[in-house]
Amino acid sequence: MISLFKTGSKSLLGVDIGSSYVKLLGLSKHAGNPHVDCYSVVPLPEGAVIDNNVQDVPVVAEALEKALRLANTRIKHAATSVPTSVVIVKQLEFSKSFSEDELEDQIKVEADQFIPYPLDEVAIDFQIQGESESSPDLNEILLVACRQDSIQSREDSVNGSGMICDVIDVDTYAIERIFPVLSETHDLLQKTVGLVDIGASSMTLYVLEQGEVIYSREQAFGGNDLTHSLTQVSDLSIDEVERAKKTNTLSDELVQGYIAPFKQTTAQQISRSIQFYYSSGTHGEIDTLLLMGGIAALPGIDAAVSRELGIKTEVADPFSAMTIDSRINRHKFDPEAPSLVLACGLALRSFAE
Ligand SMILES: Nc1ncnc2c1ncn2[C@@H]1O[C@H](COP(=O)(O)OP(=O)(O)OP(=O)(O)O)[C@@H](O)[C@H]1O
Ligand SMILES: [Mg+2]
Structure with missing residues (x-):
């Protein structure tokens, strides 16, 4: 089974690949609080990303390379994401008695029923979420599936820029991660x-x-x-x-x-x-x-x-709850801030358990 969400526990740049701009943001912790170390926003030529898919990997990689240079950071590891709309999420229940291998096999059989693509073109990941409410013998499983090429082209773009793509997340999870930060301001x-x-x-x-x-x-x-x-x-x-x-x-x-x-x-x-x-x-x-x-x-x-x-x-505005590095020009950063929210949610992966 292919792993959709690679995990990492080091400092990660959040990399948001949109259809018109790539956005990059790096966070660290200062006295326990998130601190914005660096950011950059670089335009993409028309046609490089269409309908949520990276069409031209070298062009996106080049924009990301420029973004990395402008961010002026030593951090190279990155977390990026696929849009929620290209992902299929399904809640399933399976017997607790399955071994890990058996569970993977069962999940593939189950996934084949509702995923409208051949399984060998799909990346599937799952997470055991705990005991089912319906029976103590069952576990609730969250299954996430996405076309392999949607992931691969994003991963290749990041890796082609000189960054190292450690995490491919889903926008929804980056949104959930930023929510507690937003709650501090709003x-x-x-x-x-x-x-x-x-x-x-x-x-x-x-x-x-x-x-x-x-x-x-x-x-x-x-x-x-x-x-x-x-x-x-x-x-x-x-x-x-x-x-x-x-x-x-x-x-x-x-x-x-x-x-x-x-x-x-x-x-x-x-x-x-x-x-x-x-x-x-x-x-x-x-x-x-x-x-x-x-x-x-x-x-x-x-x-x-x-x-x-x-x-x-x-x-x-997640940034009011953070400190901003003194090297960052606030006259440039502040107007870009709303477009950096997703990249910020991705960078928060740096602090994930
Ligand atoms: N300060 C600003 N004032 C007005 N419009 C802005 C400003 N900054 C960005 N935009 C507009 O917002 C859009 C880019 O926003 P964003 O970077 O969030 O898009 P994207 O992530 O590339 O696109 P999508 O999410 O649709 O794939 C562009 O149309 C741009 O002209
Ligand atoms: Mg966007």
């Missing part, structure tokens, strides 16, 4: 929290209760739509639009004509996503929304979403 105790990651091409709503992801759904929506509209109506190239968005140097006309309506559209997309969540079953009502990903860096997006949805909305 009032999330006893709340049903919707965490929305809005990137360049996709938006994912995670709903968390007691720090556990109880629901997640990805939809095709993101900053690319805005970037493309802006290139069409101005004489700016994609790179220039990206830079202007990040430095808030777009003309007032473009801000009024395009950024403001885009915030409204984002709010409507989140609303739609939440409707899907409510229609999925009997889960609790969302008390608070947290926004992350590059689009969460748009000034005033939290207020626009809150106004449209009538739900308390904040930009996810």
Whole structure:
């Protein structure tokens, strides 16, 4: 059986390979508290990552190599992840009497029933979660499966950059890992929290209760739509639009004509996503929304979403609960912070047991 989640217990750089940027972040502990040692954000050319799959390993590896250089760190080991949407998770029950080998065989038989790919193309991992509630003779097993090539291309990209890929995680678990840190800054105790990651091409709503992801759904929506509209109506190239968005140097006309309506559209997309969540079953009502990903860096997006949805909305900020290295330029770091949340959740693997 192939191991999906390699484990490591050393300092790890969190590496988030998105469709438009690679994000890298390194943490250490100072007096018991997380400390941001380094970070970098490097753009990817169009087409390098499509539909959550790395299409061009050498190009992504080159961007990661640049990211490693810019981060200026001695840490080389890395944790990266696959998006939740490419992973199949299933809760199963098996007799406690199975040996490890027998259990692996049984899991393969079981997995063959619900995984829509040939098993030799799939990476499968499982975790024994404890005794089943239905019988003391059974164990609950969490099975996680993902197409082998989705993992391999990410691992090859990281390894091709000069880093050493120690961990391939799933975005959901990085989100769960960052949640306690977010709770230190935001009032999330006893709340049903919707965490929305809005990137360049996709938006994912995670709903968390007691720090556990109880629901997640990805939809095709993101900053690319805005970037493309802006290139069409101005004489700016994609790179220039990206830079202007990040430095808030777009003309007032473009801000009024395009950024403001885009915030409204984002709010409507989140609303739609939440409707899907409510229609999925009997889960609790969302008390608070947290926004992350590059689009969460748009000034005033939290207020626009809150106004449209009538739900308390904040930009996810794990870094207020951390110290930031004095070598890091805060004028550059702060506007990038929302897009670094996932990389931060991955870097937290450094402190995992
Ligand atoms: N400060 C900013 N202001 C406005 N937009 C921003 C800012 N920073 C990033 N963006 C936009 O956010 C998007 C990139 O966000 P992010 O890095 O989270 O995406 P990604 O992870 O590459 O994409 P995806 O998750 O969809 O694969 C781009 O569309 C970019 O233009
Ligand atoms: Mg992303």
